[in-house]
Amino acid sequence: MMILGLVRWMQPVHGYDVRRELLSWSADKWANVQPGSIYHALRKLTDEGLLRTVSVEQVGARPARTTYEVTAKGEDEFETLLRAQWWQVQEPPDPFVAAFSFLPAMPREEAAAALRNRANLLRAGVESMRASLDSDWVRTRKPVHVGWMFELWLARAEAETAWCERIAERIESGVSYLPDGMERAEGWSGWTDGSR
Amino acid sequence: MMILGLVRWMQPVHGYDVRRELLSWSADKWANVQPGSIYHALRKLTDEGLLRTVSVEQVGARPARTTYEVTAKGEDEFETLLRAQWWQVQEPPDPFVAAFSFLPAMPREEAAAALRNRANLLRAGVESMRASLDSDWVRTRKPVHVGWMFELWLARAEAETAWCERIAERIESGVSYLPDGMERAEGWSGWTDGSR
DNA sequence: GGCACTGTAGTCAAATTTGCCTATTACGCT
DNA sequence: AGCGTAATAGGCAAATTTGACTACAGTGCC
Numbered sequence: 001m002m003i004l005g006l007v008r009w010m011q012p013v014h015g016y017d018v019r020r021e022l023l024s025w026s027a028d029k030w031a032n033v034q035p036g037s038i039y040h041a042l043r044k045l046t047d048e049g050l051l052r053t054v055s056v057e058q059v060g061a062r063p064a065r066t067t068y069e070v071t072a073k074g075e076d077e078f079e080t081l082l083r084a085q086w087w088q089v090q091e092p093p094d095p096f097v098a099a100f101s102f103l104p105a106m107p108r109e110e111a112a113a114a115l116r117n118r119a120n121l122l123r124a125g126v127e128s129m130r131a132s133l134d135s136d137w138v139r140t141r142k143p144v145h146v147g148w149m150f151e152l153w154l155a156r157a158e159a160e161t162a163w164c165e166r167i168a169e170r171i172e173s174g175v176s177y178l179p180d181g182m183e184r185a186e187g188w189s190g191w192t193d194g195s196r
Numbered sequence: 197m198m199i200l201g202l203v204r205w206m207q208p209v210h211g212y213d214v215r216r217e218l219l220s221w222s223a224d225k226w227a228n229v230q231p232g233s234i235y236h237a238l239r240k241l242t243d244e245g246l247l248r249t250v251s252v253e254q255v256g257a258r259p260a261r262t263t264y265e266v267t268a269k270g271e272d273e274f275e276t277l278l279r280a281q282w283w284q285v286q287e288p289p290d291p292f293v294a295a296f297s298f299l300p301a302m303p304r305e306e307a308a309a310a311l312r313n314r315a316n317l318l319r320a321g322v323e324s325m326r327a328s329l330d331s332d333w334v335r336t337r338k339p340v341h342v343g344w345m346f347e348l349w350l351a352r353a354e355a356e357t358a359w360c361e362r363i364a365e366r367i368e369s370g371v372s373y374l375p376d377g378m379e380r381a382e383g384w385s386g387w388t389d390g391s392r
Numbered sequence: 393g394g395c396a397c398t399g400t401a402g403t404c405a406a407a408t409t410t411g412c413c414t415a416t417t418a419c420g421c422t
Numbered sequence: 423a424g425c426g427t428a429a430t431a432g433g434c435a436a437a438t439t440t441g442a443c444t445a446c447a448g449t450g451c452c
Contacts, residue, residue: 005298016431029287031294037409039432044407062416063431078301085295086302086310089317091226094288097348098227099281102201103341105274106282114282121285143373145299148366152293152359159355163348170344177339212401233439235402240437258446259401 002031003041004050004070004078012054012069015039042068050074104177112168119164122157129154198227199237200246200266200274208250208265211235238264246270300373308364315360318353325350 006018019035028034033041045051051074054067070078096118103111129150132138138147202214215231224230229237241247247270250263266274292314299307325346328334334343 002294005301009301025297030289032289034410036411060416065431082295082298082301085291087313089314089321090291092288092290093226093228095281095286097345098198099278100341100345102278104339105201105205105278111282117283118285125285140375142375143300144371144375145296145373148363149293149296152356155355155359156352159351160348163351167344175340177341179336179338179340230440232441256447261401
């Protein structure tokens with residue numbers, strides 16, 4: 001629901017503008033907003049009185065272009081929503097963590113290889129991000145806090161890279177997946193497949 | 197769609213079992229699976245031929261309890277899905293990053309305070325995680341890779357903590373949010389609110 | 393025995409999201 | 423001129439997710 005925020009600092013806008021801006025931030029990745037959701041969101045926000053339609057233009061026989069701007073109520077709501085995100089820590093769902101929880105279903109070799117591969121991909125990402133951080137395009141055309149966001153990704157990615165290597169080694173070392181105490185005890189029947 | 201994985205290593209199960217297991221992993225946080233989704237997922241997977249219903253018991257006048265197990269096709273599909281997650285890097289949507297991108301809408305003081313607060317919350321999380329890592333419950337009752345997942349969170353959280361402090365300082369230092377080159381140039385009209 | 397609670401098992405409507413589709417104009421190329 | 427491609431706007435049906443709700447059975451307590 002941070003479409004609201006975008007409308008707020010592009011006032012007045014129509015859906016397509018918002019869509020382009022989101023795409024240019026490649027926000028379909030780190031926010032859950034695909035193009036299709038935008039128009040629905042705009043209409044819903046309007047119904048709730050957070051947005052107001054400014055005008056409906058029609059150029060030729062193309063679809064009508066509805067322009068929106070934020071109401072006072074919308075400003076309020078945005079501030080509330082924004083603060084909620086700033087003051088709370090709320091780890092997002094991570095598909096990799098989910099997959100990792102099924103570690104015992106992967107053959108050891110493959111698991112280790114995949115982790116090494118992941119480390120490499122992360123490193124590559126870090127590289128390309130560093131490059132664009134240094135590039136003129138970001139340095140001179142984008143607000144500096146965009147660079148700061150890159151730094152956050154960088155920090156996380158580096159931490160994760162190290163973790164991947166560490167875990168890969170442990171897996172290769174052949175340690176048992178079972179809890180420390182019980183070596184081949186009861187109840188862990190489902191846990192054997194890839195581990196052979 | 198990793199309900200499949202759960203069913204696979206609890207075979208045979210009924211919906212409620214899956215639900216409890218997910219809750220015990222507090223998986224409603226890092227996977228996007230609320231209790232309500234489970235039954236739908238089970239039925240859908242059955243329709244697709246990835247699961248097979250084993251039996252439908254009825255105890256007294258309670259709701260019927262349907263038990264599922266995985267078909268060969270389901271095994272295959274699971275392996276595919278699992279590998280996709282293991283071999284790809286795909287950063288998940290993060291609401292905080294989204295909120296941070298609106299930094300210029302926050303008063304500097306508040307932004308810095310919020311970041312410091314975030315750092316503290318993260319540190320607290322790290323502490324409590326370290327504690328449960330050392331606890332007997334995790335060490336002796338859970339597979340070791342659960343501990344490894346904790347370590348990943350820990351690494352990420354520590355990286356992020358440092359970042360928060362770093363950025364908080366920069367914000368307090370009063371640097372301009374505008375791109376390096378253009379101090380008060382054109383086009384950045386929407387970017388002033390909280391910054392006064 | 394009566395009563396309040398908790399645990400069991402699952403349903404359902406409503407809200408959201410997704411992916412893909414339509415139709416028109418503008419642009420570049422040969 | 424003619425043609426293919428890209429950009430402009432937005433709609434819509436289907437899939438997914440959510441959150442709240444139902445209804446029954448056992449348990450403990452007074």
